[in-house]
Amino acid sequence: MSLSSKKTITDLPGSEISGKKILIRVDFNVPQDKSTGAITNNARIVAALPTIKYVIENGAKSVILCSHLGRPNGAPNSKYTLRPVAEELQKVLGKNVTFIDECVGSKVEEKVAAGKEGEVFLLENLRFHIEEEGSSKDEATGEKKKASPEAIEAFRSSLTKLADLYINDAFGTAHRAHSSVVGFKGEPRLAGFLMKKELEFFSKVLENPEQPFLAILGGAKISDKIQLIENLLDKVNKLIVCGGMAFTFKKIINSVEIGNSLFDEEGSKKVHDLVAKAKKNNVELIFPVDYICGDKFDKDASRKTVTDSEGVPKGWMGLDAGPASREEFKKAILSSKTILWNGPAGVFEFDAFAEGSKAMLDACIEACQKGATVIVGGGDTATVCKKYGAEDKLSHVSTGGGASLELLEGKNLPGVANLSEKK
Template sequence: MAKLTVDDLELKGKKVLMRVDFNVPLKEVDGQQEVANDNRIVAALPTIKHVLSEGGRAILFSHLGRIKSEDDKPGLSMKPVAQRLADLLGQPVTFVPAIEGPELEEAINQLEDGQVLIFENTRYADVVDGEQVKRESKNDPELGAYWASLGDVFVNDAFGTAHRSHASNAGIAANIAQTAAGYLMEKEIKFLGGAVENPERPFVAIIGGAKVSDKITIIQNLLAKADKVIVGGGMAYTFAAAKGEKIGNSLFEEDKVELAKQLIADAGDKLVLPVDAVAADKFANDADTYVAEGDIKDGYMGLDIGPKSVELFKSVLAGAKTVVWNGPMGVFEMENFAKGTLAIGEELVKVTEEGATTIVGGGDSTAAVQQLGVADQLSHISTGGGASLEYLEGKTLPGIAAISEK
């Protein structure tokens, strides 16, 4: 997928519209809103700094939370985000408390080369005069055209919203001559897109999480593309039930058992399932536990993969050249049921050191590698939750499709 990137653009003197993902948590300090975690802002800095260093005039915008009524707006303003961005950039950031109109237009026209402006939360457009109209979320064509009219070129660096067709991504792209990927977006296309479309083999996918229904399309897509697909987490007990094993009180989806049987039959040895489990008598860290091989006793539930499963999964990962991981192997939030997930994280560090490309596809697995402290030792940690899932499912993401081809 040869997409235009920010490096391909002539930026000097240009008004550069930039869709960023500044959907960050806020906290109240002495009656004022402040950014509680600036990871997403920091992640966008390389693209922003490039635009500024090339003499572009950066016009940034992002959504922040969900706006369902006028009452939601004051607590979800981009003003504290603009203040934090100014601190990180070490230069002033003009904040405009509007998403359209003369105040915004005048502020943009007054920008000089190398200056940066951020305007108000794009989701403010979802509520007008107290009525929920979703102009941003439903890609209102007039809004997309209006935002496009504010700049000369468009840089989309918000992979986290790439699976949504919103006015602030697809809407602008449809009304402007050039749309390019920022560095974050470019990296997601390179790693996630590369894994899905043209992986170096052997290609191993690890899929975890609670429900088969949440990940079924991913499993089916990856079974068609990967050499091995490892399944762990709560969804593994639906597969165990499909094999006729007793699963005690383990989480499972009765209406997905037949589907799991079909997947097992179709996939053969390509599908790798756990061979043991850490079973507990209650959903609590201080539960009575034992390692179940095969059937799980009545009154117990599987909350993590067991030691033999860890060794099996490690043997499958040995020699892999591409690994995609999405979803934990157990209830990793509880220390006693985190061992399987952490062992997988450690194994990914090892295969990365041996030359594999390792990709963590957002969500809980990202939290797990951060908890383990190995995030910077893997090839790529995706910044998108839902976007990562849909990319792995093989879906076309509107935000990426809208980026100009080279």
């Protein structure tokens, strides 16, 4: 599946949007205050505005927005209603938004059909129906319930009836074969501006990276990232392994004493194979050579710096990359043209052990300023960028943790595969 061959919102002339009813799958899964339900961060709503405004400005007859919110497990639950999102969207869009308290069925179809010219609708939470995800789990009993193929088909058919064309702007759910992601039957099915940006940057990295290409992989377990490492070893020139999973590599390859640091028993069995593949593909592997240790996993832990030869003392754990490691990482980053970063260098949530991740971020910003393409693959690494207000200082910070990970593992994403092909 080629990412660059998918049809996007700008591939369609404005004349083909004019007068059309348009269904947009957005990601309005926003954080809310537990007691009041008030939206605590509207970034995802604001991020969808360029796509919404573009179709309005090009004369869409109506704009129908659909999203999930939380995990209501396939049944209506007032805690997860999208009504407050409609109010927030109305504020930031500066235009009336009609909330419909259902997402499929004749009532929705009638309301949309009777809509005024240029009206914006927000449908109720897609996950109030088991047919969106295909199954649900009873929280009390843990029992799984499956939707019938006929019910799923009817749900998808109702969504399709609402609109003349479909736009997916929810990259964060693109790895899920959910009804709103893959079930719209009409043509064309386009990527919105958010999805388009994700596809452009990931196609650059996966299909045509400028060399030298460096990947930085952090995180706790090798076993969680084996497929990712395997796939990237076929593409990169250099690979930095940092964070918790570096200790498993160091113990197996160099017999470094790691004290109470993370050790991934299952992942350790794969270390020699991964190192052999790197050697075969002429990929330079870069590991930390010193560590900031803590005597406990705590923000107030006592700290000390140790080298490889000293090892991590018993009862202590490595929680961040040391100063010599940070220099090595910086050297590798500044000598690369394409940099993909997935996983922090240490326990950045504790300020005492955040220096490694901050230094890595600073080096990536410097590389970006010097013309390198720097892509952050969502999840914890995106949180590092947010913590230091650096989201706009890098080429691209992905909005999809799981989706970007699966893409980098070499998997096809259902939500991307479902988009129409450029002719």
